[in-house]
Amino acid sequence: MSKGIGRARRLVLNAAAKVNLILEVLGKRDDGYHELVTVMQAVDLSDRITLEDADVLELASSPGVPADGRNLALRAAMALREAAGVTRGARITLDKRIPVAAGLGGGSTDAAAVLAGLNRLWGVRWPAERLEELAVELGMDVPFFLRGGAALGTGRGERLTEIPSAVLGLVLVNPRFPVSTAETYGRVTPAMYSDGRRARTMAEALARRGAGRVAASLYNGLEPAARQGYPQIAQMEAALMAAGALGAMMSGSGPTVFGVARSWEQARQIRGRVARGAWECWAVRTLRGPAIRIRAGGA
Ligand code: ATP
Numbered sequence: 065m066s067k068g069i070g071r072a073r074r075l076v077l078n079a080a081a082k083v084n085l086i087l088e089v090l091g092k093r094d095d096g097y098h099e100l101v102t103v104m105q106a107v108d109l110s111d112r113i114t115l116e117d118a119d120v121l122e123l124a125s126s127p128g129v130p131a132d133g134r135n136l137a138l139r140a141a142m143a144l145r146e147a148a149g150v151t152r153g154a155r156i157t158l159d160k161r162i163p164v165a166a167g168l169g170g171g172s173t174d175a176a177a178v179l180a181g182l183n184r185l186w187g188v189r190w191p192a193e194r195l196e197e198l199a200v201e202l203g204m205d206v207p208f209f210l211r212g213g214a215a216l217g218t219g220r221g222e223r224l225t226e227i228p229s230a231v232l233g234l235v236l237v238n239p240r241f242p243v244s245t246a247e248t249y250g251r252v253t254p255a256m257y258s259d260g261r262r263a264r265t266m267a268e269a270l271a272r273r274g275a276g277r278v279a280a281s282l283y284n285g286l287e288p289a290a291r292q293g294y295p296q297i298a299q300m301e302a303a304l305m306a307a308g309a310l311g312a313m314m315s316g317s318g319p320t321v322f323g324v325a326r327s328w329e330q331a332r333q334i335r336g337r338v339a340r341g342a343w344e345c346w347a348v349r350t351l352r353g354p355a356i357r358i359r360a361g362g363a
Contacts, residue, residue: 073116073117073185073361074114074115074116074117074360074361075114075115075181075184075185075358075360075361076112076113076114076115076358076359076360076361077112077113077114077115077177077180077181077356077357077358077359078110078111078112078113078177078356078357078359079110079111079112079113079162079173079174079176079177079209079355079356080106080107080108080109080110080173080209080212080351080355080356080357081106081107081109081110081162081168081169081170081173082104082105082106082107082168082169082173082205082208082209082315082316082355083104083105083107083168083234083236083315083316083320083322084102084103084104084105084167084284084315084316085103085104085105085214085266085270085278085281085282085313086101086102086103086262086263086266086281086282086283086284087100087102087283087284087285087286087316088100088101088102088258088259088260088262088263088283088285089252089256089257089258089285089286090257090258090259090260091254091257093220097204097220098220098249098252099219099220100217100218100219100220100221101216101217101218101260101262101263102216102217102218102221102263103214103215103216103217103227103263103266103267103270104169104205104208104214104215104217104221105213105214105229105270105350105351106208106209106212106213106214106350106351106354106355107234107236107348107349107350107351108348108349108350108351109161109162109168109236109346109348110161110162110173110357111158111159111160111161111162111170111173111174111177112158112159112161112359113137113156113157113158113159113174113177113178113181114155114156114157114159115154115155115156115178115181115182115185116154116155116157117152117153117154117185118152118153118154118155119152119153120153121138121141121142121145121153121154121156122153122154122155122156123135123137123138123141123155123156123157123158124155124156124157124158125137125158125160126158126159126160128160128164129158129160129164135158135171135174136171136172136174136175136202136203136206137156137158137171137174137175137177137178138156138178139175139202140174140175140176140178140179140182140199140202140206141154141156141178141182143198143201143202144178144179144182144183144186144188144198145182145186147198148186148188148190150182150186150188152186154182154185154186156178158174163238163240163242163320163344164242165242165243165244165245166238166242166243166315166318166319166320167243167245167314167315167316167317167318167319167320168236168315168316168320169205169208169209169316171203172202172203172205172206172208172209173209173355173356175199175202175203175206175209176199176206176207176208176209176210176355176356177209177356179195179198179199179206179210180195180210180356181356181358183195184358184361192210195210196210200222204217204220204221204222205221205222207222207224208221208222208224208355209355209356210355210356211224211226211354211355212351212353212354212355212356213226213227213229213351213352213353213354213355214226214227214228214229214270214350214352215227216263216267218260227267227270227271228267228270228271229270229350229351229352230270230271230273230274230275230278230350230352231273231349231350231352232275232278232324232325232349232350233275233324233325233326233327233328233329233330233331233332233347233348233349234322234323234324234325234331234347234348234349234350235304235307235309235322235323235325235331235334235335235338235345235346235347235348236315236320236321236322236345236346236348237300237303237304237320237321237322237323237338237343237344237345238319238320238343238344238345239294239296239297239300239319239342239343240342240343240344241319242319243290243293243294243317243318243319244317245316245317247293247317248286248289248290248293248317248318249286249289249317251289251290251292251293252285252286252289253289256285256286256288256289257285258283258285262281262283265281266278266281266282266283269281275310275324275325275326275327276310276326278311278324279309279310279311279324280310280311282311282312282313282324283313284313284314284315284316286314286316286317286318287313287314287318290314290317290318290319294318294319296319297314297318297319297321300312300321300338300343301313301314301321301323303337303338303343304321304322304323304334304338305323306337307323307333307334307337307338308325308330308333308334308337309323309324309325309334310323310324310325310326311323311324312324323338325347328347328349331347331348331349332347334347335347
C-alpha cells in the first residue's frame with residue numbers, strides 16, 4: 065500500500081499494569097488451567113506504545129523482551145490483521161516501563177493497547193465486545209486491560225464483571241528478577257485452593273473506598289507457591305509493612321509485591337523508605353478509568 069502524499073498516521077498509547085487485589089485458586093480444570101476468582105485493579109505504571117501506519121507489520125521492543133512472534137503485542141497485531149482482513153501493516157514500538165514476567169500483566173496490557181490502537185489506526189472499528197473475543201485468545205488477562213478500572217474475573221480469570229473502584233495509593237516492589245507464570249502455577253497444590261468468597265469482601269471494601277479495608281482483605285492463593293522458590297517475596301512484604309503499609313501482598317504469579325498506603329503522600333514516603341539497590345520500587349495510584357489511553361495521535 066502506498067504511503068501517499070501525506071505523513072504516516074501515528075498513535076502513542078499508554079498501557080497500564082494491574083495488580084491482583086484478590087487471587088483465589090478454586091481448583092484445576094479439565095483443560096489444564098486453574099479455576100480462578102480474582103479482583104484485578106489497573107494502576108498507573110504504564111508501558112508506552114507507538115503505532116505507525118506502515119507497509120509491513122514489524123515490532124521494535126525494549127532490551128530483554130523478544131521482538132519476534134513470541135511478543136504478545138506483535139501477536140495481537142497479527143491476530144487483528146487476520147481476523148479483520150486488513151492488508152496494511154504497522155510499525156509498533158514498545159517502550160517497556162512495566163517489569164517483565166513480574167505478575168503485573170505487562171505483555172497482556174501491551175496486547176490490549178495494540179488491539180485498541182490498531183482498531184483505530186487501521187479503521188477496523190470493531191465494537192468492544194468483538195475486540196474482547198479476540199483478546200481472550202491472546203491471553204486470559206488481555207480482556208481486562210481493554211476495560212481497566214477494577215474487575216472481578218472468574219473462570220480462567222477472563223469472565224469479567226466491572227466493580228466500583230477507589231483511588232488508592234500503592235507501592236510496588238520488584239526484586240529485579242523474572243518469575244514465569246507456569247513455574248508458580250506448577251507449585252500449586254490442593255492445600256492452596258480456596259472457595260472464592262474473599263472476592264466479594266474485597267468488592268465491598270473497594271466500594272467503601274477505605275484503604276484500611278482493602279488492605280485487610282488482600283489475598284493471593286499463589287503466594288505460598290511463589291514463596292517456596294523465592295524468599296525475597298516475604299522480605300519485600302515485611303519491608304513494606306515496616307515502612308508503614310497497611311497491608312502487603314504479591315500480585316498475580318509474582319514476584320512483584322505491593323503495599324496499600326493510607327494516601328498518595330504516604331505511598332511516596334513508603335517508596336522512599338523501601339527503595340534499595342536490589343529492589344525496584346514505584347509509588348502508583350489505582351486507576352478508576354481505562355487502562356489503555358491514547359496520549360497522542362493523528363496524521
Ligand atoms: P501475567 O501477570 O499476565 O502472568 P507477567 O506480567 O507476569 O504476566 P509478562 O511481563 O507479560 O508477564 O511476561 C511474560 C513473558 O512473556 C516473558 O517471558 C516475556 O518474554 C514474554 N513477553 C511477550 N510479549 C511481551 C511483552 N509485550 N512485554 C513483556 N513480556 C512479553
